[in-house]
Amino acid sequence: VRRNAGEVEFHQAVREVMECLGSVIAKHPDYLDQALIERICEPERQIIFRVPWVDDKGQVTINRGFRVQFNSALGPYKGGIRFHPSVNLSIIKFLGFEQTLKNALTGLPIGGGKGGSDFDPKGRSDGEVMRFCQSFMTELHRHIGEYTDVPAGDIGVGGREIGYMFGQYKRLTNRYEAGVLTGKGLHYGGSRARTEATGYGNTYFVQAMLGTRNQSFDGKKVVVSGSGNVAVYTVEKVQSFGGKVIAVSDSSGYVVDEAGIDLELMKEVKEVRRGRIADYVRLKGEGRSAHFVAVGEDSIWNVPCDVAMPSATQNELTGKDARALLSNGVVAVGEGANMPCTPEAMRIFQEAGVMFAPGKAANAGGVATSALEMQQNASRDSWTFEQTETRLASIMRNIHDICADTAEEYGAPGNYVLGANIGGFIRVADTMRSLGVI
Numbered sequence: 001v002r003r004n005a006g007e008v009e010f011h012q013a014v015r016e017v018m019e020c021l022g023s024v025i026a027k028h029p030d031y032l033d034q035a036l037i038e039r040i041c042e043p044e045r046q047i048i049f050r051v052p053w054v055d056d057k058g059q060v061t062i063n064r065g066f067r068v069q070f071n072s073a074l075g076p077y078k079g080g081i082r083f084h085p086s087v088n089l090s091i092i093k094f095l096g097f098e099q100t101l102k103n104a105l106t107g108l109p110i111g112g113g114k115g116g117s118d119f120d121p122k123g124r125s126d127g128e129v130m131r132f133c134q135s136f137m138t139e140l141h142r143h144i145g146e147y148t149d150v151p152a153g154d155i156g157v158g159g160r161e162i163g164y165m166f167g168q169y170k171r172l173t174n175r176y177e178a179g180v181l182t183g184k185g186l187h188y189g190g191s192r193a194r195t196e197a198t199g200y201g202n203t204y205f206v207q208a209m210l211g212t213r214n215q216s217f218d219g220k221k222v223v224v225s226g227s228g229n230v231a232v233y234t235v236e237k238v239q240s241f242g243g244k245v246i247a248v249s250d251s252s253g254y255v256v257d258e259a260g261i262d263l264e265l266m267k268e269v270k271e272v273r274r275g276r277i278a279d280y281v282r283l284k285g286e287g288r289s290a291h292f293v294a295v296g297e298d299s300i301w302n303v304p305c306d307v308a309m310p311s312a313t314q315n316e317l318t319g320k321d322a323r324a325l326l327s328n329g330v331v332a333v334g335e336g337a338n339m340p341c342t343p344e345a346m347r348i349f350q351e352a353g354v355m356f357a358p359g360k361a362a363n364a365g366g367v368a369t370s371a372l373e374m375q376q377n378a379s380r381d382s383w384t385f386e387q388t389e390t391r392l393a394s395i396m397r398n399i400h401d402i403c404a405d406t407a408e409e410y411g412a413p414g415n416y417v418l419g420a421n422i423g424g425f426i427r428v429a430d431t432m433r434s435l436g437v438i
């Protein structure tokens with residue numbers, strides 16, 4: 001704790017995993033040997049750097065860049081880059097730690113890492129975003145590579161930013177190394193279905209979980225928080241499974257549309273105009289089944305639903321929100337974001353017998369499809385959308401089954417949190433043991 005003083009989010013993520021390991025240690029006490037658990041909790045390398053850039057007014061601005069290379073036992077470090085003003089070392093470390101176990105659950109050869117900056121892309125011009133990305137990559141490029149560390153997108157980093165970073169990497173290294181970044185555009189080595197993968201994957205996971213109690217999305221009311229990459233494609237897949245998404249949000253508030261969210265309109269607002277979710281109501285026409293509630297006036301989690309899919313950011317769903325969802329009859333929760341439910345919220349859901357899919361497992365579809373992008377880059381191949389989505393669906397089904405089977409094996413049937421944490425831990429721990437004390 002002293003070594004990571006003040007790193008609240010990192011402590012939260014590690015504590016959750018440690019609390020699940022009791023039954024593994026009881027069965028296999030040798031996991032305590034050679035400081036294996038301590039090594040899993042300590043990042044292999046943490047890089048912090050200055051990112052100077054010039055804004056449109058000619059003002060020099062400084063941000064801080066991070067890359068935490070957490071664990072490379074299973075393969076090159078792999079994990080997204082986040083641009084958001086809240087980014088600090090604690091957040092990047094929690095994300096890197098989660099990523100290590102998540103990547104292990106996919107069964108694919110990828111280690112764990114995460115990076116980002118406290119740069120706020122909101123309100124910045126294209127030129128400013130490009131100059132920032134170029135400066136960020138000017139330092140980052142010496143630490144990454146196809147066989148070393150392969151970053152991707154996350155909050156505030158989508159196709160546009162990956163393009164600018166890839167362009168700068170190529171220029172600095174004089175190498176067309178497609179496999180150095182994932183989430184690329186389709187015309188320069190990107191994979192079909194990568195944009196959709198995290199939202200689709202979470203929906204596949206929750207569908208499988210509902211299936212264990214003979215239920216499905218069909219006819220269910222669903223609330224999805226956020227309106228970024230993960231949220232948009234969660235809405236798309238839930239709708240295709242017959243669910244009705246009635247609310248989405250961003251950091252300024254949420255929209256309720258009792259007729260069901262109009263996906264094309266949501267895409268137009270968020271992907272084409274890069275606007276705010278309040279614009280959805282304005283464009284749809286005030287009073288026509290949709291209304292906007294500003295942040296602070298009420299919580300999106302007070303909107304009655306059967307399934308909640310938090311897909312914005314960490315700790316966005318509190319104990320109070322969990323109680324509200326319960327009293328409105330929620331039956332399942334699928335975490336699209338990383339650690340969106342507070343520990344109290346998670347406990348409330350689990351004690352009430354609500355089916356709960358932890359982000360570490362449920363949102364692994366994004367990174368899994370990134371690994372498929374790396375495969376396509378390595379073989380200079382490009383798969384169809386259907387081929388890629390079929391692989392994604394089978395990976396998600398497999399992660400679901402690992403979590404369910406592991407939970408059962410360790411005496412907690414239906415506890416996907418325990419199943420995900422133990423399943424991920426065992427794969428990383430066993431591999432690290434084979435590699436010696438490193």
Ligand code: NDP
Pocket residue numbers: 084153154155156157198226227228229230231249250251252311312313314336337338363364366367
């Ligand atoms: P985007 O930047 O595309 O969207 C983020 C959404 O969440 C926006 O609607 C944003 O609103 C909202 N949001 C972000 N921060 C806050 C905040 N502090 N309070 C309220 N709302 C907030 O990011 P993604 O959709 O890619 O990521 C969402 C989550 O999913 C993150 O936790 C990420 O780590 C996780 N994830 C993403 C993966 C991916 O493939 N993209 C893979 C696995 C996990 P606003 O625009 O107002 O800021």
